[in-house]
Amino acid sequence: MENFVYLLDSDTATFRAAELCDRNSIAAISDLIGSDLIQMIRFDDMHSLFVDEEGLRAGLTSFTIFDGYPTPLAGKIALLGGDGSQPYCSPTITMTEAARRFQCCRPVFDPVFVPADQMGQKGLVVAGAVETLHARIDRRTPLLVRDGATMKFEIRETNRIALFTSVR
Template sequence: MKKIAYVLESETALFRAVKLHRGGGDSIAPIYDLIGGRVIEMIRFDEKHWLFFDEDALRDGLTAFTIFDGCPKPLAGNIVLIGGDGGQLYRSPLITIADAAARFQCCRPVLDPVFVTTDDMTSKGLILAGALASLQVRIDRRPPMLEESRYHDNHGSIQ
């Protein structure tokens, strides 16, 4: 029986099913391969599922992150959802990818330009209408984009 995992890529907001290859038995190596990090953190998604993610993915220069409604801190990088209740190392998720996606928000910081208007004056009395005055920061939030038609292997190839 093929084991799959759901992988959410914070950068692209793509959420897809991926076939897990067995390393040596029920190895956790395929999960490390999907995440691409050296230090993995694991938290409960619910009583029958786990989330794995790169503990060091929140770093300077972050361009995207993910909010999971069961976690107080943002997550970044690839996030892997697998089934498991402690009895096995991992198994395929028991929920649909759409149900899992409902618990995530993919976020991206956005800089919005603020332009000088004809009512604005500089200290010398000049009006520079249309000039860039500043940048305002906001967080764009959206649900993950689902790709559930086919499974991918750990290297992204479609199976």
């Protein structure tokens, strides 16, 4: 590929190189991301990120944390070389270096079961019933996809919060 970008998909937590057909066209970047409304964010002095401006919306099933950026990003993210003053070019850093700055996140629900020795209303023991659900955010570094093969997977951190508790 002569002109390529790194494309991060938060839904699948994959990071891969993709061909950029026209490096002078924002429409080509929009097509890769799958959005007509895109935002440019500085990755560093030599690179830019393009993200779906409307990616954060109700019903979100995944999102991405970009190191040093104050809010989560959603949808596909394209990393290109250049700062916008000239036509964009292929990234000059490796995919591995770029992937270290991202965490792909998804909400996960863990059931908490009633212990066997716990009594419910009217003395009824409901062992194995779901007492509550705990929500946590599963954070992963992106899987690197090269030539159809995935490389490197690591769970970084998990944050837990209580979602709801049953009333007795």
